[in-house]
Amino acid sequence: MSSISLKNVTKAYGNDVVISNLNLEIQDGSFTVLVGASGCGKTTTLRMITGLETVTAGDIYLDNDRVNDIAPGKRDISMVFQNYALYPTMTVEENIEFGLVNKKIAKEERKRRIKEVSEIVGLTEYLNRKPANLSGGQRQRVALARAMVKEPRVFMMDEPLSNLDAKLRAQMRVELINMHKRMGTTFVYVTHDQVEAMSMADDIVLMDKGKIIQQSSPKELYHNPNCIFTAQFIGSPQTNVINGYLPNQMKLGIRPEKIKLTGDNGLESIHIPGQVQTKEMLGSEIIYSILTKYGTLMCKTDVDVEDGASLTVSVPYENMYLFDKNGKRIAFDQDKKDAVSASFGA
Numbered sequence: 001m002s003s004i005s006l007k008n009v010t011k012a013y014g015n016d017v018v019i020s021n022l023n024l025e026i027q028d029g030s031f032t033v034l035v036g037a038s039g040c041g042k043t044t045t046l047r048m049i050t051g052l053e054t055v056t057a058g059d060i061y062l063d064n065d066r067v068n069d070i071a072p073g074k075r076d077i078s079m080v081f082q083n084y085a086l087y088p089t090m091t092v093e094e095n096i097e098f099g100l101v102n103k104k105i106a107k108e109e110r111k112r113r114i115k116e117v118s119e120i121v122g123l124t125e126y127l128n129r130k131p132a133n134l135s136g137g138q139r140q141r142v143a144l145a146r147a148m149v150k151e152p153r154v155f156m157m158d159e160p161l162s163n164l165d166a167k168l169r170a171q172m173r174v175e176l177i178n179m180h181k182r183m184g185t186t187f188v189y190v191t192h193d194q195v196e197a198m199s200m201a202d203d204i205v206l207m208d209k210g211k212i213i214q215q216s217s218p219k220e221l222y223h224n225p226n227c228i229f230t231a232q233f234i235g236s237p238q239t240n241v242i243n244g245y246l247p248n249q250m251k252l253g254i255r256p257e258k259i260k261l262t263g264d265n266g267l268e269s270i271h272i273p274g275q276v277q278t279k280e281m282l283g284s285e286i287i288y289s290i291l292t293k294y295g296t297l298m299c300k301t302d303v304d305v306e307d308g309a310s311l312t313v314s315v316p317y318e319n320m321y322l323f324d325k326n327g328k329r330i331a332f333d334q335d336k337k338d339a340v341s342a343s344f345g346a
Helices: 042-050 092-102 107-121 136-148 166-183 194-200 218-223 228-233 334-343
Strands: 004-013 016-026 031-035 057-062 077-080 154-158 186-191 203-208 211-216 240-243 251-254 269-281 286-292 295-301 310-316 320-323
Touching: 004 042, 016 042, 016 211, 031 042, 031 194, 042 077, 042 154, 042 186, 042 203, 077 136, 092 107, 092 136, 107 136, 107 166, 136 166, 166 186, 166 194, 186 194, 194 218, 203 218, 203 228, 211 218, 211 228, 228 240, 228 251, 228 320, 240 295, 269 295, 286 310, 320 334
Parallel strands: 031 186, 031 203, 077 154, 154 186
Antiparallel strands: 004 016, 004 057, 203 211, 240 251, 251 320, 269 286, 269 310, 286 295
């Protein structure tokens, strides 16, 4: 296992700077997920750690070892990509074993490792099959096993589940969580999917435009976003932001699942009249868009009301976020509460 440190790391392609002065700490043994929209710099960051991309400026450390000038194959990092890149003429066992043969690992040790990882990822009965005779999920397990069998210091994954269907992605997320618990190795995982990030990580690094917006646990990221970008990236539907009704250009953030479709919920709240514009049934939950004089609010609840119904929703003060004019989170003290109350006629 290893910790990872990026210190003042910059990556540029000519005059195009994609990562600027990045500082990142990844704890030994953690399951860290880099998440963000396409082009935010997460994959470039991963590739610099592995050595597949050179660093323009700054330093990268595995534990206390500076690895900027160490070749990718000597960093003791295993990586799994979106593309499984399996050898079609080799059996599952041969695919898993290939890297160990290149590293000149003794035959008995190779057999021991293959047996162990095959049991972990559920491939024991498929060792003699060719990749063409496997399902997508099974091929992904082979790619994972091939990386695991090397017993690396760090295990890195670049959107490894993106080619799987929704049901299989959910299953593989559970398997990866269990795999991390059994191995105890440092996992670094890249995805654009917030569900993958929130469900698997113990530490999330949210990135945008080559910068870290917030790094924290999934729980902290959801409950205490440090800015509008974080509040709206995490959660679906995204956080409602009401702008233009508070003093000093402050903005009010409300998660859809915190809006109550009843005027009285027993909590100190603001109350907003509106009309249901759309209604999306999602089984146990319903998503509404509600037209109000403050704009359209998205609401997620299990309460069923008629499409087109007029109603008054309530939002408890304890479930609000307040942001300054630049979108940075600010404290919701009594003065701010009074301002919200006065602005929304609570």
